Amino acid sequence: MLTLKVNASKNYDIILSDNLSQFSLMASHVNGSNVLIVTDDNVNALYGGALDNYFTGKNVFTYVLPHGEENKNGENYFKIINFLAENGFTRNDAVVTFGGGVVGDIVAFVASTYMRGITLIAVPTTLLSAVDSSVGGKTGIDLPSGKNLCGTFYQPNAVYINVNFLKTLPNREVVSGMGEVIKYAFLSDTVNSELISKGVTKELIYNCLQIKANVVNNDEFENGLRMILNLGHTVGHAIESLSGYNYSHGECVAKGINYAIKLSKKVLNLSDNVTTKLYGVLNLYNFDLTCNFTAKELVNQIKKDKKSTGDSVNFVLVEDVAKPVVKKISYTELENLL
Ligand SMILES: NC(=O)c1ccc[n+]([C@@H]2O[C@H](COP(=O)([O-])OP(=O)(O)OC[C@H]3O[C@@H](n4cnc5c(N)ncnc54)[C@H](O)[C@@H]3O)[C@@H](O)[C@H]2O)c1
Ligand SMILES: [Zn+2]
The missing domain is CATH 1.20.1090.10 (Dehydroquinate synthase-like - alpha domain)
Incomplete structure (x- = not known):
């Protein structure tokens, strides 16, 4: 298990793991009695229920969004917010994003605005969300006029990345994540051609996150x-x-x-x-x-x-x-x- 620290408006750990039992560390972030895990239909078909048992003694709810960027919208945002309200979630309760950057962005926006902010645990399952969107606190939804036009800065309370989840990614999604990885190679020599050519490795994800965490620590907003x-x-x-x-x-x-x-x-x-x-x-x-x-x-x-x-x-x-x-x-x- 590798750990990276982010010291921004919230101090939190990013855990890079290949052993799901280490997800149990996340339970300590939930003070209330309710947890909502939000995922998309693809991730749910592959890993639905995989995180449920780690929140012993809590009421664990699941909300499944349809996959795809077109679902990162206001309608789904309000549906999730209403789901929390209808099920009596309080400020002590938590939401978990379990999926790629689409689920991550919309759910982080939900977490930042529901009752002016509740606990957020990020479990990215795409390469792109693991190396980039799950860390740094940018949340948001798309508007018909453009991408990410509505959102907030809101850091998660913890990020848990299990590299085994990434093994089922279709090649197109691996390559898409590599677009963001290559961006890092233009920013720092700790991500270089040799490392990138080895494909999705823990070292690659760690080095990308180190760059991101360092930038966020110095200029969060x-x-x-x-x-x-x-x-x-x-x-x-x-x-x-x-x-x-x-x-x-x-x-x-x-x-x-x-x-x-x-x-x-x-x-x-x-x-x-x-x-x-x-x-x-x-x-x-x-x-x-x-x-x-x-x-x-x-x-x-x-x-x-x-x-x-x-x-x-x-x-x-x-x-x-x-x-x-x-x-x-x-x-x-x-x-x-x-
Ligand atoms: N907040 C930020 O700082 C930030 C940074 C970069 C990108 N983003 C946002 O992230 C989004 C893109 O994220 P993305 O590329 O992860 O897209 P995505 O969330 O749409 O995921 C891509 C596809 O992979 C599937 N998938 C996810 N995990 C899987 C797994 N383990 N196995 C098999 N299939 C899986 C999803 O169902 C989806 O079909 C964009 O909306 C972008 O704006 C945000
Ligand atoms: Zn990006």
């Missing part, structure tokens, strides 16, 4: 340093929204990193040598980097992004592998550059 985690996401989110979530989040991040490299080449005059090195990392999982949207369409969508300010956006560029830099770029300039 994204006033500066945390912006680097948005590498590939400015354009990535735009593509995700414009395509109607036809591509997975990680696939869009990879497309977004491609744009970040192209822009870095133009704005920072990157040498061919450095550019080749950057693509060497990005192409490790043969992502489809094509994009069917025009620069105008992308910029119009980026304007709706919550990271946009006035007439410009903070864009994460790269000077080299493991050397990110944030530049403010006006929309007009961005449209010319994309």
